[in-house]
Amino acid sequence: MSTHFYGEGNIGSIPESREFxxxxxxxxxxxxxxxYFDNPVPKKDGTFExxxxxxxxxxxxxxxxxxxxxxxxKGMRVMVEGRTVRDEWEDAEENERVTFKIEARRIGILPFRVEAVKLSAKPSNAETQPEGE
Structure with a gap:
């Protein structure tokens, strides 16, 4: 079972990468x-809950x-687009568990608390031209 997901939240731990x-x-x-995908609701005093x-x-x-x-x-604000997926598994005591995870198509960085952005060098024309042109 899956459904489309689009949400904004904060990264709560150091990202991990794995290779298979x-x-x-x-x-x-x-x-x-x-x-952590939050749901900020404005209050009368101008703050959010x-x-x-x-x-x-x-x-x-x-x-x-x-x-x-x-x-x-960690702490970076991101926009995530993808789908939610129900993940069923057994823990060490053989109890059935259910978790929902998000399989992302895109993860965008939002500019909150970002101090600087550095772009990589633009590829030369030779690298961007299709072969035979």
Whole structure:
């Protein structure tokens, strides 16, 4: 069972990246974030109250996750788009457990508490031109 998910939240722990062998092909790479998706409701005094927030594991499979694991940081505000997936498993005592996780398609960094942004060099025309042109 899955459903489309779109939410904004804060990364709650240091991101972790893992690599899984894939035979002779390039390995599959996973970035895992633990994100708190809050529900800020404005109060009369101009402040906000969190009503109904929740923690969710966010997983992103991509070849560049090693780089992204250093880019994303604990406390960073992110926008996550993907799908929720029900994950059933057994714990060490063989009790059935159910967890909902988010399989992300996109994770965007929001500018809250970001001090600086550094862009990589723009590729040259030779690198962006299709072959034969």
């Amino acid at each position: 062998p894939n035979g002779n092909d390039e390995p599959n790479r996973l970035l895992r974030l633990n994100v 969190d009503r109904g927030g929740f923690w969710a594991p966010v997983e992103l499979w991509h070849r560049d996750v090693e780089h992204w694991a250093t880019l994303y940081q």
